Amino acid sequence: MEWLDRNVPKLVLAPSCVAILVFVYGFIAWTAWISFTKSRLMPRYELDGIGQYERLFAAPRWDVAMNNLFIFGGLFIVISMVIGLALAIFLDQKIRAEGVLRTIYLYPMALSLIVTGTAWKWILNPGLGIQEAVRGWGFEGFTFDWLIRPEMAIYTIVLAAVWQASGFVMALFLAGLRSVDTEIIRAAQVDGIPTHRIYSAIIIPTMAPIFLSAFIVLAHLAIKAFDLVIALTGGGPGYATDLPATYMYAMAFSRGDLGQAASSAMIMMLVIFAIVVPYLYSELRPRRDQ
Amino acid sequence: MTSRTVLTKRLSRDTLTTPQTGSVAKGRRNTMLRWGLYAILILFALFYLMPLFVMLTTSLKSLEEIRTGSLLALPREITFAPWAEAWSSACAGTQCEGLRPFFWNSVLMAVPAVAISTVIGALNGYVFAQWRFPGANLFFAAILFGCFIPFQVVLLPMAQMLGLMGLAGTIPGLIFVHVIYGIGFTTLFFRNYYVTIPQELVRAAKVDGAGFFRIFFSIFLPLSLPIITVSVIWQFTQIWNDFLFGVSFSGPGSQPVTVALNNIVNSTTGVKAYNVDMASAIIAALPTLLVYVVAGKYFIRGLTAGSVKG
Amino acid sequence: MPILEIDHLQKAYGDTHILHDINISIEEGDFLVLVGPSGCGKSTLLNCIAGLEPITGGTVRIAGRDVTGVSPKDRDIAMVFQSYALYPTMSVAKNITFGMKVRGVDKATQDQKLAQVASQLQIEPLLNRKPGQLSGGQRQRVAMGRALVRDPKLFLFDEPLSNLDAKLRVSMRTEIKKLHQDLNASIVYVTHDQIEAMTLATRIVVMKGGVIQQIGTPAEIYNRPANMFVADFMGSPAMNLIPARVRSEAGQTRIEIDRSGDAPLVITDPVSRDLPAEIVLGVRPEDIHEATGNAHLPGTAQGAGGDVMIDIVEPAGADTFAVTHLGGKPVTARLRAESAVRARAPFPLAFDLSKVSYFSPKDGERLN
Numbered sequence: 001m002e003w004l005d006r007n008v009p010k011l012v013l014a015p016s017c018v019a020i021l022v023f024v025y026g027f028i029a030w031t032a033w034i035s036f037t038k039s040r041l042m043p044r045y046e047l048d049g050i051g052q053y054e055r056l057f058a059a060p061r062w063d064v065a066m067n068n069l070f071i072f073g074g075l076f077i078v079i080s081m082v083i084g085l086a087l088a089i090f091l092d093q094k095i096r097a098e099g100v101l102r103t104i105y106l107y108p109m110a111l112s113l114i115v116t117g118t119a120w121k122w123i124l125n126p127g128l129g130i131q132e133a134v135r136g137w138g139f140e141g142f143t144f145d146w147l148i149r150p151e152m153a154i155y156t157i158v159l160a161a162v163w164q165a166s167g168f169v170m171a172l173f174l175a176g177l178r179s180v181d182t183e184i185i186r187a188a189q190v191d192g193i194p195t196h197r198i199y200s201a202i203i204i205p206t207m208a209p210i211f212l213s214a215f216i217v218l219a220h221l222a223i224k225a226f227d228l229v230i231a232l233t234g235g236g237p238g239y240a241t242d243l244p245a246t247y248m249y250a251m252a253f254s255r256g257d258l259g260q261a262a263s264s265a266m267i268m269m270l271v272i273f274a275i276v277v278p279y280l281y282s283e284l285r286p287r288r289d290q
Numbered sequence: 291m292t293s294r295t296v297l298t299k300r301l302s303r304d305t306l307t308t309p310q311t312g313s314v315a316k317g318r319r320n321t322m323l324r325w326g327l328y329a330i331l332i333l334f335a336l337f338y339l340m341p342l343f344v345m346l347t348t349s350l351k352s353l354e355e356i357r358t359g360s361l362l363a364l365p366r367e368i369t370f371a372p373w374a375e376a377w378s379s380a381c382a383g384t385q386c387e388g389l390r391p392f393f394w395n396s397v398l399m400a401v402p403a404v405a406i407s408t409v410i411g412a413l414n415g416y417v418f419a420q421w422r423f424p425g426a427n428l429f430f431a432a433i434l435f436g437c438f439i440p441f442q443v444v445l446l447p448m449a450q451m452l453g454l455m456g457l458a459g460t461i462p463g464l465i466f467v468h469v470i471y472g473i474g475f476t477t478l479f480f481r482n483y484y485v486t487i488p489q490e491l492v493r494a495a496k497v498d499g500a501g502f503f504r505i506f507f508s509i510f511l512p513l514s515l516p517i518i519t520v521s522v523i524w525q526f527t528q529i530w531n532d533f534l535f536g537v538s539f540s541g542p543g544s545q546p547v548t549v550a551l552n553n554i555v556n557s558t559t560g561v562k563a564y565n566v567d568m569a570s571a572i573i574a575a576l577p578t579l580l581v582y583v584v585a586g587k588y589f590i591r592g593l594t595a596g597s598v599k600g
Numbered sequence: 601m602p603i604l605e606i607d608h609l610q611k612a613y614g615d616t617h618i619l620h621d622i623n624i625s626i627e628e629g630d631f632l633v634l635v636g637p638s639g640c641g642k643s644t645l646l647n648c649i650a651g652l653e654p655i656t657g658g659t660v661r662i663a664g665r666d667v668t669g670v671s672p673k674d675r676d677i678a679m680v681f682q683s684y685a686l687y688p689t690m691s692v693a694k695n696i697t698f699g700m701k702v703r704g705v706d707k708a709t710q711d712q713k714l715a716q717v718a719s720q721l722q723i724e725p726l727l728n729r730k731p732g733q734l735s736g737g738q739r740q741r742v743a744m745g746r747a748l749v750r751d752p753k754l755f756l757f758d759e760p761l762s763n764l765d766a767k768l769r770v771s772m773r774t775e776i777k778k779l780h781q782d783l784n785a786s787i788v789y790v791t792h793d794q795i796e797a798m799t800l801a802t803r804i805v806v807m808k809g810g811v812i813q814q815i816g817t818p819a820e821i822y823n824r825p826a827n828m829f830v831a832d833f834m835g836s837p838a839m840n841l842i843p844a845r846v847r848s849e850a851g852q853t854r855i856e857i858d859r860s861g862d863a864p865l866v867i868t869d870p871v872s873r874d875l876p877a878e879i880v881l882g883v884r885p886e887d888i889h890e891a892t893g894n895a896h897l898p899g900t901a902q903g904a905g906g907d908v909m910i911d912i913v914e915p916a917g918a919d920t921f922a923v924t925h926l927g928g929k930p931v932t933a934r935l936r937a938e939s940a941v942r943a944r945a946p947f948p949l950a951f952d953l954s955k956v957s958y959f960s961p962k963d964g965e966r967l968n
Contacts, residue, residue: 005671008502009421012413016473017429023451023470024436027444034446043450083334090331103586104335107342109593110582112531114548115575118555119341122348122564123361133361167338171590224440227533231552245534248442253538258446265442276438280431493652494685498699498746499673508698512689 028269035262043258052263062264065242068154069271072243073222075158076165080218081211083162084169091170092177102174105167113164117231120160121147150240153233157225157241160232165221169214176210177203212279219275223268244268349373349569356564372565376573380566382553385542389573392550396530396577399461399546403468404525410469411476411521412514416506418477419484420492430481437474444471445538452539459541467539468529475528476521479592483517484510516588523585524592527578547574601664603628603786604649604754610657611641611648611810618644619810622658626803629784635797636807637833642790643758645807649788650756651675663753678747679756682763684739686731686746693718693727696745717749737768744779757789761796773799794834798822806830825957828964831882837934840888842881843927843961848872855881857927859908865926867906869953875967882957885921888933890941891948907946922947 004011038048056062087105091098108116123129126145134142146152180203188198226245233241235250242250244264252261344361349372351365359366378388418430448467449458457463487510495505536546545553551574555567582589602625611619619641626632634642647653649660651672659668667675678699686695696717697710718724721741731739740760747755760776761769777800780787791797797804798818806813806821806829814826825831831839845856845864853869891906911930914921915937922933922941933949941947958967 002671005501009417010423012502013417013426013429016410016414016433016477019470019473020433020436023444023448024439025432027447027451028439030447031443043446087331087334090327093327095327095331101331101335103583104338106586106590107579107582108338110527110578110589111575112533112548112551112578114531114533114552115571116341118551118567118571119345121555122568123341123344128356128564129361133363136360163338163341168593172594175594220438224442226442227548230533230537231555234556245440245442248445249534249538252446252449261442261446265440265445268440269443272438272440280435280438488683488685490681490683490685491687493647493650493672494679494681494746495687495698496652496672497650497677497679498750499702500698501673504702509687509689 031262031265034258035266037259039258039262041256041258052259053267056260056263056267059260061239061242062244062247064239065244065247065264068241068243069223071154072158072161072225073219075155076161076222077215077218079158079162080166080169081214083166084214085173087166087170088173088177091174102171105170107167108164109168111164113225113227114231116160116164117228120156120163121232124156124159147233148237150237153237153241157229157232161221161225161228164228165218169218172210172214172217173207176207180206216276216279220272223272244271345568345572349376349565349572351565353561353563353565369565372563372569373573375563375566376554376569380554380563380570381557382545382550383557389547389550389554389570392545392547393573395461395540395544396547399464399468399544400526400529403465403472403529404522406465407469407472407476407525408518408521410473411478412480412511412518413506414473414477415480415482415484416510418481419487420489420510421502430477433474433477435474436471437478441471441534445534449538458539459544461544463539464535464544464546467535468525468532471535472525472528475524479517479521479524480514483514487513516591519585519588520592523581523588526581527589527592530578550574602626602661603630603663604632604788605661605664606649606658607661608658609645609648609655609660611644611653612656617810619648619655622812624805624812624815626786626788628786629802631780631787631789631800631802632805633797633801633803634788634790634805634807635792635794635833636813638792640807641810642792642805642807644810646756646758646788646790649754650677650679676753677756678750678752678754679758680743680747680760682759684731684743684760684763686739686742688731691728691730692723692734692742692745695731695742696749699746699750713749713751717745720748721745736764737772740764740772744776748779748783753786755785755787757787759790759792762791762793769796776800795836798834804834806833808833823955824966825882826966828880828882828959831957831959835884837885837921837932839882839884839957840926840929840931841959842883842929842931844879844881846873846875846877846879848875855879857881860925861909865906865908867951867953873958873968875958876960878961879967880959880961880964881927881951882959883951884955885932885934887952887955888931889950889952890935890939891950906948906950908949910941910943910945910947913941913943922949924949 033045033047034043035052036047036049037044038046038051091101095101124144124147126132126143126148129144131142131144134144146156184202185198188202193201224245225243226249229235229241229243229246235242235246244267248261248264248268251257251264340362347363347365348356348361350368350370351359352367352369352371355366376389378390379386380388382389382392414433418426452458452463452467455463455466457466491509492505495509500508530546531548532546533548533552536549537552540546540549551570554570604624604626606622606624609619609622610617622645624632634645636642644653648655651660651667651670655668659666661667662675662677686692687698690698693714697714700710700713714727715724718727721744723738723741723745726734726738726742731742734742740763743760757776761772764772773796779785780800789800798821801818803815804818804821805815808829814821814830816824821830821834825834825839828841832841842857847854847856851870851872853871853873853875855867855869856864857867859865908924908926910922910924912923914923918937920935920937920939920941922935922939924931924933924947935941959965960967
């Protein structure tokens with residue numbers, strides 16, 4: 001009874017810990033293992049070196065997917081941050097109806113990426129969409145057919161993703177701006193520090209952690225991006241808009257190539273690790289004393 | 291507008307003690323800037339609203355009007371037929387029952403998954419915040435880390451595991467998956483919330499003779515309404531909007547609404563019914579949009595808590 | 601039978617030792633105050649007594665029963681916390697009765713005890729309020745009510761007054777003292793405030809770095825501090841600790857103290873003492889007097905008229921404090937308010953040698 005009393009917290013935690021151990025770490029290990037075998041349609045467990053990774057990096061489709069990830073990820077992160085920061089600063093100017101505007105900027109985050117993709121697919125559709133509407137206003141030569149042009153289609157995904165996430169970045173930055181201690185700003189002002197120096201020396205540095213968080217979240221969204229591509233372009237035209245996530249899915253469920261699916265999933269995870277692990281480490285460390 | 295002028299205004303507004311130079315020229319320039327500011331903000335608002343507007347107007351137009359009219363025009367003649375079709379007769383693949391059955395699949399999946407993952411997260415968070423034991427931090431880091439993995443890395447073994455458990459292609463299978471991979475976030479929410487409650491409360495209750503669960507139910511649970519709301523909204527939005535698990539682990543009878551929406555939109559049979567597609571998209575989006583409108587404050591708190599720890 | 605007996609208690613986190621070999625014993629009705637600077641281990645010791653923290657070695661007995669390893673709820677204790685730790689969602693009445701409810705005490709008894717404690721602490725009008733609606737002093741009362749209603753063998757107080765403003769702290773202090781006398785309760789009380797310790801305690805434990813420095817009555821601790829740490833920590837202004845040289849001759853002890861800009865001050869203790877050549881002289885400010893008119897005191901400063909240069913004069917209403925420089929240290933004397941002492945002028949001072957302490961400069965231990 002005493003023993004039970006003392007160990008209730010551990011017992012409560014145990015199922016979750018076991019589940020995480022098996023379904024996160026165990027599964028990662030399983031996927032890692034499979035990525036080093038000759039598995040195709042069915043999993044095989046004899047290790048076979050790095051053959052899958054060689055095949056993966058030799059595959060032109062994977063090459064496209066990784067290229068797309070860097071284009072998409074880079075643009076998505078930079079544009080979302082720029083728009084988000086600008087909107088946050090603008091909204092911080094004692095704007096009337098700030099609440100309404102904030103609500104409008106942020107609502108896309110509540111939508112499923114499938115819905116977003118469906119909507120933008122319709123808007124960007126060259127036959128009846130925005131191109132046609134603008135031509136209808138008299139701009140006969142207007143062309144906006146990125147959706148069907150292999151070299152441009154990836155930018156439509158950037159557009160839709162920025163539409164979805166930039167409001168969220170705005171919310172993060174706005175919270176950051178509001179948390180800057182006004183007394184410090186006043187003190188600096190009384191000291192006669194020029195305003196641009198206050199900006200660069202006080203406000204931006206205080207927001208550094210927010211930049212980092214925003215970057216982490218956006219990078220994470222970019223690498224996991226799957227739904228949006230499926231709904232907006234289906235990976236096409238051809239496989240011009242494939243991302244690692246859609247590549248992995250295609251290998252796993254349409255091609256029946258488990259080895260390629262596993263190795264591409266592992267690469268995705270390594271990319272995320274490279275970004276998230278240093279962040280998590282720095283976040284967790286100062287809390288250890290609590 | 292440069293950031294410097296923005297800041298100048300922000301500061302001069304904040305500090306009444308600062309003497310205002312307030313020359314006429316400067317005042318006029320400020321007014322101009324202010325109008326420009328509003329213009330930019332409104333333009334962005336239009337950009338964010340445009341897809342919703344297009345979805346809504348398209349869903350109320352007839353196919354004929356869509357073909358002849360402009361994307362951005364209001365419907366000349368409002369018709370609800372596309373909505374009826376989207377709800378009860380549109381074809382997702384070979385199944386032509388509309389979104390309705392899939393909508394209920396999503397409800398049946400989301401409600402238990404949200405409830406279970408929130409309860410587990412609350413208890414876990416309570417332990418991590420108030421009943422620390424040696425090594426607890428390690429477990430917390432391990433659970434937290436689970437929030438960040440790309441789910442692709444667990445897709446294959448999970449498919450196998452669900453098969454082994456006889457849950458492949460079923461709603462309980464989807465519930466199971468969503469609970470497992472939702473625990474990380476719910477635990478994080480509750481842990482960060484409970485950490486702000488002084489530990490002396492637990493000590494006082496211990497001296498008063500209360501045990502682990504008594505303290506949880508009598509003292510912590512009554513304090514938890516805000517964080518329960520955050521957790522429920524976050525989990526509901528995540529699970530309702532999920533596509534990857536839905537498309538990977540559901541069977542013909544258990545597909546969630548997002549998967550069905552994608553199937554309807556990509557259905558190749560018959561004429562492309564854009565109005566039905568848009569009505570379907572709105573129907574699929576409605577529950578989470580509603581949550582956002584009703585409880586936006588908690589939605590944002592979940593988003594920021596989920597991304598910025600603490 | 602002692603109400604609380606702590607025997608060779610040890611507490612360590614891994615290699616970090618928080619408490620070293622603690623031995624304390626108090627009788628029923630004692631008011632024991634654990635006092636020391638922050639980080640000295642006093643709160644940890646209290647938590648160990650409560651059973652909120654496991655101990656690494658030794659035993660704790662409450663009313664003769666070995667409670668080492670017994671959970672807090674079964675130790676027959678009640679505790680008042682620094683932050684009061686009131687349950688925020690429960691009314692005052694529920695806060696007070698929660699412990700009884702958990703223990704399955706019947707409703708009638710609960711109500712009767714609640715009424716009794718509420719009238720004792722004069723908190724009847726607050727019973728239906730939530731803690732958030734109470735002032736600091738009211739919360740403090742409710743927290744005490746929650747402890748009183750349990751009628752335990754031992755009360756534990758963890759810095760209960762430190763969150764109150766100065767005025768309220770004094771009145772609550774008086775109230776706690778009165779409560780102790782009325783109930784003849786046994787109390788262990790933690791504070792970092794030495795005045796609180798002096799006014800409340802029947803016995804004081806002074807701690808530093810997890811080690812007990814001295815156990816004794818307030819008078820013992822004040823008049824005969826066991827070492828320089830206790831001497832310095834207890835009392836305000838602190839005891840003057842003056843480095844000095846000793847020469848024993850003909851049944852007397854001559855003590856030489858360096859004085860800036862003058863020959864050393866020499867004072868004579870008529871008692872022969874076995875002291876080392878170098879000592880630290882500990883003398884409380886109120887034991888330094890104006891030499892004129894106090895010539896009968898045994899330690900009247902000799903030679904050069906006993907004049908010292910006064911650096912600063914601080915009138916404080918009832919007393920006037922004069923600060924001088926002796927042995928390279930500032931030395932404070934507590935003089936009568938109407939004293940003619942002036943800053944930057946010499947003034948004759950005399951030490952009451954019947955009350956001074958001698959310490960070893962090497963280990964800081966008391967020598968007399």
